[in-house]
Amino acid sequence: MISIENLHFAYSKNRVFNGISTHLQPGHIYGILGKNGTGKSTLLHIISGLLFPTEGIINVMGFTPGKRQPSFLRDIFMVPEEFHLPNISIADYIDLNGLFYPKFNRQQFFDYVRGFGIPEHSTLQAMSYGQKKKVLISFGLATNVSLLLMDEPGNGLDIVSKGQLRKMVAGAADEHKCILISSHQVKDLENLIDEVLIIDDTRILLKQSLETIAAKLSFKISFDPTDLVGALYSEPLLRGNTVVTPNTEGEESNIDLEILYKAAMADPEKMQAIMMD
Amino acid sequence: MNQLFNAGRAWLLFRKYFGENKKAYALLFLACGASLTLLMGVNLSFTNAYLFEETAQVMYYFAGMIGWGCLSGSLLFSDLGSKSKAINYLLLPASSLEKLVCTVLFGIVIYFIGYTLIFYAVDFTMVSLANEKFKTAWPVINVFTINLYKSKFFEDGQTSYFFYIHFGLQAFFLVGSIYFPKYAFFKTAIALVLIWVFAILYLVIYMKNVVTPGLYHDGVLEAFDPSGRNKIVRLPGGLEGTVEFFFKYAVAVWFWVVAYYRLKEKEV
Numbered sequence: 001m002i003s004i005e006n007l008h009f010a011y012s013k014n015r016v017f018n019g020i021s022t023h024l025q026p027g028h029i030y031g032i033l034g035k036n037g038t039g040k041s042t043l044l045h046i047i048s049g050l051l052f053p054t055e056g057i058i059n060v061m062g063f064t065p066g067k068r069q070p071s072f073l074r075d076i077f078m079v080p081e082e083f084h085l086p087n088i089s090i091a092d093y094i095d096l097n098g099l100f101y102p103k104f105n106r107q108q109f110f111d112y113v114r115g116f117g118i119p120e121h122s123t124l125q126a127m128s129y130g131q132k133k134k135v136l137i138s139f140g141l142a143t144n145v146s147l148l149l150m151d152e153p154g155n156g157l158d159i160v161s162k163g164q165l166r167k168m169v170a171g172a173a174d175e176h177k178c179i180l181i182s183s184h185q186v187k188d189l190e191n192l193i194d195e196v197l198i199i200d201d202t203r204i205l206l207k208q209s210l211e212t213i214a215a216k217l218s219f220k221i222s223f224d225p226t227d228l229v230g231a232l233y234s235e236p237l238l239r240g241n242t243v244v245t246p247n248t249e250g251e252e253s254n255i256d257l258e259i260l261y262k263a264a265m266a267d268p269e270k271m272q273a274i275m276m277d
Numbered sequence: 278m279n280q281l282f283n284a285g286r287a288w289l290l291f292r293k294y295f296g297e298n299k300k301a302y303a304l305l306f307l308a309c310g311a312s313l314t315l316l317m318g319v320n321l322s323f324t325n326a327y328l329f330e331e332t333a334q335v336m337y338y339f340a341g342m343i344g345w346g347c348l349s350g351s352l353l354f355s356d357l358g359s360k361s362k363a364i365n366y367l368l369l370p371a372s373s374l375e376k377l378v379c380t381v382l383f384g385i386v387i388y389f390i391g392y393t394l395i396f397y398a399v400d401f402t403m404v405s406l407a408n409e410k411f412k413t414a415w416p417v418i419n420v421f422t423i424n425l426y427k428s429k430f431f432e433d434g435q436t437s438y439f440f441y442i443h444f445g446l447q448a449f450f451l452v453g454s455i456y457f458p459k460y461a462f463f464k465t466a467i468a469l470v471l472i473w474v475f476a477i478l479y480l481v482i483y484m485k486n487v488v489t490p491g492l493y494h495d496g497v498l499e500a501f502d503p504s505g506r507n508k509i510v511r512l513p514g515g516l517e518g519t520v521e522f523f524f525k526y527a528v529a530v531w532f533w534v535v536a537y538y539r540l541k542e543k544e545v
Contacts, residue, residue: 050367050545068541069280074370084361086297096293100286100370 001026001147001178002047007056009042016042018202019056024195026146027175028209031193032182033261038199040182041081044149047180048078061146074101077140078149085132087125090118094139103144112138112168116161130156137165141172148172150181154188166192186258196257198264205268208275210255216274217263218247219256232270233263246274280372287375294379302383302391309345310395313337317403326411329404331426334418337400339439342392346385346443350450351462353384354536358458363545373541381533385447393420441525448532455539 002024009017016039024030034040045051046058049065049072058065063072085093090113098104110120116134124132133156140148150169154162170192173179183189189196196213198206217232223240233244242256244263264271316337320328327333356362366376401417408415418426427434446469453465488500500510 045545048368050364052542052544068367068373070283070286070370070372070375071278071280073368076368078364078368080361080364082361082364084359084365087300088297092296096296099289100293 001061003057003059005057007046007058008054009039009046009051010054015202017053020202020204021056022197022204022207024178024180026178027173028195029169029173029179029181029193030195030197031189031257032180032197032199033186033189033257034182034184034199035265036184038201040184040199041151043199044078044151044180044182047147048076048149049073050078075145076147076149077101077143077145079133079136079140079151079153081152081155083133083136085124085136087123089123090120090135093124093135097139098142101143101145105142105144108144109138109142112141115164115168130158130161133157134161137168141168144172144177146177148177148179150179152183152185153181154183154185162188186261190257196260198261200265200268206264206271206275212275213260214247214253214255215250216247216277217253217255217260218245218249218251219243219253219259220245232274233259233266235259235262282372282374282378286371287378290369290371290375290379291382293369294383298383302387305345305349305388306391306395309341309392310399312345313341313396313399314403316341317399321403321407321410326407326413326415329407329411329413329415331415331418332428334400334404334415335423335426335428335436335439338393338396338418338420339443341396342389343439343443343446345392346388346447347450347466348462349384349388350447351454351465353380353451354454354540355461357455357543357545358461360545363543367543367545373537377533377537377540380451384451385444388447396420441528445524445528445532448529448536452532452536452539455536455543 002022004020004022006019006021007017008015008019032040032043042051046053047060047065049060049068052066061072061075063069065072088096094104094106094109098106098109113120113135116131116138118127118131118134118138122131124135127135133153137150137153140150153165153169157165166188169179169181181189181193193210195209196206197204220227220243221237221240222228222234222243227243227245228234228241231243231245235242242259244259247253317329320333356366369376371379397417404415404417407413423436423440424434426436428436428439431438449469450462450465453468454461457464499508499512501508
């Protein structure tokens with residue numbers, strides 16, 4: 001669905017990507033993690049055609065995104081971090097925008113809006129930032145596009161709504177759709193994504209399915225100081241330590257995305273070596 | 278599916294544009310009406326009845342149309358100056374051509390029609406009041422026979438040149454609204470003044486030293502030596518027609534084409 005080959009991108013002299021290559025497939029929810037300013041949003045903007053790579057090839061569903069052809073745009077939707085909604089009613093908004101997306105489902109949209117607890121007949125003007133974001137997310141999910149891009153979707157949402165968002169996104173996913181979610185709040189992505197993509201220092205540091213990660217790494221809370229010796233990463237808790245070790249015993253453990261991210265950032269080379277094994 | 282222009286998609290875009298901008302256009306037309314009422318109302322308070330003669334009405338018509346046209350033109354692509362609005366606009370499933378046509382249709386064609394209707398409403402009222410007050414019989418002007426009212430601004434008195442100036446300037450401000458994300462009106466106005474100054478300097482300083490010294494008839498089509506008796510060059514008459522055609526009709530279209538390509542290459 002998305003093929004990126006040797007992609008370079010820079011904002012003037014500030015290099016963001018230095019020859020990254022990757023392939024993203026339908027039927028997956030990808031979580032893009034990275035520090036502020038590492039290029040998470042930039043990657044989403046390049047994939048959607050809002051930014052043009054300085055070098056390299058990007059192909060999304062057979063299109064070159066930068067051409068912004070209508071056939072391409074009608075099958076992608078982006079929930080940006082900074083978004084704009086006009087000052088009209090929800091009904092007018094979907095009447096004026098829904099028809100641009102052939103698979104838009106009005107009923108589904110209102111189900112999502114109700115799920116977020118937003119009154120159907122409200123006007124967008126009178127809504128808070130969080131409520132507007134919920135409307136936009138609902139609209140994005142109801143478009144049923146093949147490629148859904150969400151940039152920090154959890155920002156501005158309360159704790160209950162974040163849970164609701166995870167539930168809705170998981171419910172909207174199917175084998176034909178590819179969903180990319182960028183976030184610096186790792187907790188927002190837990191129990192939602194099935195592949196993780198970590199960006200750091202102009203490259204893709206890690207791209208792996210959670211299944212593979214679980215097979216290769218073990219996450220546990222250890223009270224035994226000897227476990228720290230061979231650990232890829234450890235973090236002290238009030239009692240004991242959270243430890244990430246190579247999974248040599250084939251034991252099952254729950255992946256802690258935050259700890260995985262910290263482990264990847266702490267020793268990128270070692271993490272890559274383990275994943276390549 | 279046609280990726281360049283599709284009537285069904287364009288219709289959806291027009292609907293959306295109208296639905297989301299109708300209040301802004303209503304305010305624009307109200308402002309046009311208010312400014313014309315203010316201008317003609319102030320003139321009505323004076324004792325000079327000639328402030329309502331036909332040529333004066335023509336000036337009010339064009340002053341308002343060009344002034345508000347440039348101002349509104351500089352706002353047509355102002356969404357591109359805001360990241361959130363630009364994302365929304367650029368990712369809307371319509372082609373750049375459809376987006377440009379929609380903007381030109383509303384911002385230029387509908388503006389022109391709307392402004393003209395409002396002008397007629399205000400002008401009719403004010404001229405009637407003026408005729409009542411001054412015991413005159415000034416008629417309300419007809420913008421479709423605008424050349425009947427000779428303009429002192431042009432050698433041949435063709436008042437319709439103001440239409441070409443209006444559409445050219447509005448198209449220039451439309452391009453400015455894409456090039457300058459912030460303060461587009463002021464920056465475009467400054468750019469316009471700079472281009473004007475540069476053109477004058479080019480003609481007065483540079484061209485004067487380049488072209489043959491002597492006398493020129495018919496603009497620059499015929500050049501004579503300084504005595505004025507010997508013709509030294511005659512440029513083809515078609516050249517004048519080409520230049521005239523360009524300045525009358527092609528300037529605005531040329532700026533729209535520039536806007537189209539600028540829109541296509543816009544990044545956020």
